[in-house]
Structure formats: C-alpha cells, structure tokens
Amino acid sequence: AQIYKYKNEDGVWIFTDTPRELPDAGVDIVDSIGTHPSPGYGVNLEEQLAGTLKPANKIERAALCVMKIKSPLGHGTGFFVTGTGYIATNKHVLQLTAREKTKRETVRSEAEDQIKTAKNNLALEQEKLSVFKKQLDEYARKISSLDTRRDREIARENYAVELKRYQSWHTDFQKRNKEFKTKVSAYRDQVRQQDYNASRSAIKENFTIRLADNSTLSARLVYVSPRLDLALLKLDGYTTPYLRPADRAAITQGRQVYAIGNPITLKNSVSKGIISGRQGVFIKTDAKIYPGNSGGPLITPEGKVLGINTFKELTHKFEGLGFAISMDTVMGELGSYLAQ
Template sequence: MRPPASSLHRLYRKALLLLVLGWLLVWWTAAAAGPVYRYQKDGVWYYTDTPPADPPGEIQNLTPGLSVAPPEGGQRPVLVIDYPTRNPIETATAATVAVQSTLGAGSGFFVTTAGHILTNKHVLRTTEAQTSQTQARFQAVDERIAAVERALDDERQRLQTARQRLAAMAEAARQERHPQRRQAYQQDYAAQQRSFDNWQADFKQREERFAAEKRRVRDSRQDYHYNTSLADLAQRFTITLADGTTRYAHLLSLSARHDLALLKLDGFQTPALQPAAAGRVAQGDPVYAIGNPARLQNSVTSGVLSGVQQGFLQTNAQIYPGNSGGPLVDAEGRVLGINTFKSLTHKFEGLGFAIPIHTALEAFKDHLATR
C-alpha cells in the first residue's frame, strides 16, 4: 500500500532538510576547524579533514579559498599550468600570475617551487604615497564643490531678487489705471516672467546635476575608505594562473622598506623563475616586462635595460597599470626585477622601473630560506 501524497511530501522535506543540514555542518566544520576534503571510493563519498596518503581518486577541497595540503610526509602535487612554453619568455610567463585585491588588479610571479609569490605591496595595501595623493584629490574636489556651492548660492539670491522685482512689476501693472500703460506693463511683465521661468528651470537642472555629482563623490569616497579598510585587513588574495585557473594565496610578509610583498600558495609544487646573476645584465641588453595590464592576461612588452636609477632598474619596455608586481626578465627568462611603476616625463616616452630581484630576495630571506 502506497503512503498518501502528504506523507511522501513530508519524507521528501525531511530528506532535503537533512541534506542541507549536512552541507551546513561541512561548511561550519571547515570554517571553524580548517579545510574539509572529500574523495570517492566504490561509488561512496568520504569526508575528512586529513586527506589519505594514497587516495583512490581525486581529492576535492570543500573549503573555498584553501589549497589542498599534501598528506603529512607526502610530496606536494605538481601544479600543472596549461600554457605553451615554446621559448624562455613563455616559460617565464607561465610562472606569472594575476593578483586580485579590493584595490584592483596587479601581477606577481612564483619565485620558489614551494609556492612563494613576489608582488608589489601597493597591489595589496594602500601606501602612504597613495593615501597622500588620494587625500589631495579629495581636497581638490572639496574645494571645487565649495566653489560651485558658493556660485549657486549667489545665483539663488539673484533669482530671489528677480522674483521680487517680478512681483513688484505685477503689482504695478495691477494698480495702473491708464489702459495703454497697464498693457505695456503687462507685456513687459510677461516677457520678464518668461525669461525668469527659463532661468529658474535651467538653474534647477544645474542644481539637480550638482546634487547628483555630490552624491557620486560621496559614494566614491565611502567606497574608497571601505575598500582600503578591507585591503589593509585582507590576508588572502585571488590569483589567476597563466592558463586562467584561479587559486587563493595568503599573505606572508610585507617589506617595511620597499614596495614589495610576499604571498604563498600552499599545497602545490609550483613553477618558479630563477633570478639572474647579480650584475650580469648590462646596459642595452634586451629585457621583457610580463604582467596583466588592463586585464590583458599574459602580456609581454620588450625593450632594453636603460640603466640603474636610485636603486631601480630602468627600462624603456612599456609598463602599464596591472603590470605592477610582474617580473622583468632577460632573454633567457631569468628574473631581473619586479615591475613597480612608470614615471612620465614631459615630451618623453614613459620610462619603466623595476626593483632588483636580489633586493626582494634579501627582504624576504627569512621566509625564502627553504627555497
């Protein structure tokens, strides 16, 4: 005998509730105690926080943002990047990543096979220079807003004066007893009224546009403070590999002296760029800047080493926004430096600059001791 439909519905709802509660338990356990993994054996899914040393198949990480850690004493799985490597520059590109933060996007690159990633600090955090520049822009905007508000207030007073004059004209026309003069006053009043109405309508439109612009500026400032607050607290960042795969890396260290940061992707054996020997590259040697400008992934620009200025490598290779944190490499794909900014000079092509790689390796030597 089949149970009634209402009983089947109740059973279905209970099963669905148990399934949801099971997934919530998995999520809560992951959030509270660390990553949770699952693997399939003989058609049955097994859940664990400690992956077996010899799993029967692929292990799936159920914790967003956490990499699969290797079994204790086991070897890290090789991070396979599906990207062509037909020459040394493409090999270097395969080890370059896009780095996403609340401040925007930049670049980085693997510097050890253990997953260490070098990038610029300003890609992840607000710098004093950025804060000062932004505050200066906010102040300039505030000054322009104040100037417009003063101009609108003056115009509002003039409108009020014109409105009073119109009222006086209307009253004069009303009290005029001579028909011809009253008609002349009325015609003059009508013309002045049309002019006033056009002026007032135009003023209202400009006032509304200005109010909308003030709201946009206010919202932009709030978004800026919110994003910078998040950025200054963030410890995990999305990275995009050369083949478009996304992973999550965590912040290891920020340099106090240089525009440098060190991230780490856990759980994998990664490709890594080899540093060029100190002093090996000479002025005029070809160099290549790799990065992700304007979200154009795996972009390469070429030039020569122009010289060394105040501790920075100078090049005429184009370095655009989004290239920050990417590698500057030689013709053999060995990394010379970390692209950091572009300085524009009057009537001259922009000059790119990079922090020497050995400066970065020295800054993070304690973290890279096991490279």
C-alpha cells in the same frame, strides 16, 4: 584546533582556524589540516601549466610563473620566485601604502575644496534667482497702476520676456543643481567604498590568485615590507614554476627587456622595451607598464627576472618611463623568508 573550510566569493577553497560569523551549509569543519588537503594539493603546477599552455619560447615559459592577484583594492600581478610557491608582488597591490594614502588624502582634499566652491557658487546663483523673482513680482504689481493703456501693454510685454528668461534660468539651475548633488552623492559613496576596501585589505590574509591557465587558488600573506613597495605571498602545498634572478651584470643600458603583467582585463600581456638606466633601487625602462601590471616581472630575453614592475612616471611630452625594483633589492628584503 578546528579548521574551517569554505569557498569564498570567487569559488576558491579557503582553510582557516577562524570561523566566519556563523558556520553555514557552505562551511565544513575539518579536524586537522592534514586530514582534508585542499583540492589539487600537492600538484606539480609547473607540469600542469606547461602541459596545458605548451610554451613556445623562453618568454612564454616565463609567463607560466606569472599570475593575477585579486585584492579588495582591485587587481595586480605577482610571480613565483621559488619552486615551493612563494610569490613576489607589490605592497600596493595588496594594501594601501603610505604614499598612496597621502596621495588619496591630497586628491580628496582638493575634491572637497571644489565641492565647497561649487556649493557656494550655486548658493549665490540661487540668491540671484530669488532676487530676480522678487523684482519680477514687484514689476507685475506695478503694471496695473501705469497711466496709459499703451504703457501697460508695453510693460506686460517686457514682463513676459523677463519671466521667460527667469523660467529658463530657473530650469537650467535646477537641472545643474540636481546633477551636482547626484555627482557629490556618487563621490561620497566612492569614498566610503574606498575606505571600506582599504580597511579590508589591511586585515586580509588570503588572496585569490589566477594562474596563467585561468585556474584559481588561494595564497596567504607572508610578509609586507615596511619600507619598500614589496610583499610576499605563499601558495602552500604545490610545486610551482618560478623565475630565476638575472645576474646584476645584465642590468645595462640598451638591453632588451620584457614586462609581463595583467593590465585591466588582459591576462599575461607582454610588452617589450629596453633598459634606460638605474635610479637607486629601481631599473628604468621604456617597456609599457599599464595599470594592473604592478607586481609583474621585468625579464630578459632568456626569461630571467631583473625586477618587479612597480610604477610608471609620466614625463613632459613623453609617454613615460616604467620603474622596476631590482631583484637584488627584492632578494635583500625577502630572502630570509625564501630561505625558510
């Protein structure tokens, strides 16, 4: 079978047996996978990253194993779990989960209710404006039929005041109505874009990863857990640094831990905290977990991984607790693939 090679929108080389709609000047047809290896194929990334970044401690060395993952849904974090390029991350970094889908549907339903209420209120206000204008027009017609000049002057003064009030109200209404329509239109566009991104993410099989030294590569999707917020990617053909799991005995209350991730535009940011406890398959921590940190590792001071940071739960009057899926759970779910 023919293999097609092309650069995606991020400048990353992609190898696939499925051509794009029409091969163009940017697409090379390769006779076999072994004939044209990808740029850097076979490179020892552990040596490359360590040589470039020169980690000064175990935390910085652990950060060499962490990367940013780009998907149609946005950005998240992942980390190498073997020296052969397997990458663990959260499912919701790559695809819309059932939980997120339900949450999104709830938010959209509430938004539609608010839009409907606002539309009704604006329609009622427009009707009131229309009634007010009719009353003004009727009042103006009756002015000339008043008996005395003084009565007509007073009526004209009153009419001028009410007309000014109507014009001010009408101008304000038009402005608010236009702003409302603009916001609704923008919201509809956002919903369509979200649905499009979700559809793309559901069928996407290759994801751009950005390593600690800012180099970009393409990793393929291996597995998505049907029951847990876990997914597995694979960077083929490279020797990679990886995080070794900490012993279960390391999960003790009060133990110091570090969360590594890629919040917003920051790269490999590290936050410190302690283990607050366990809750089912989760390790609870007060280490700061920001948007974009999802899929990153929660590690010990020795650089061993305890779990995968997955979400943050806000509590009343407190900033919130971070939750990480414990590595024993991760290995139980992904272990059969890692052993291959």
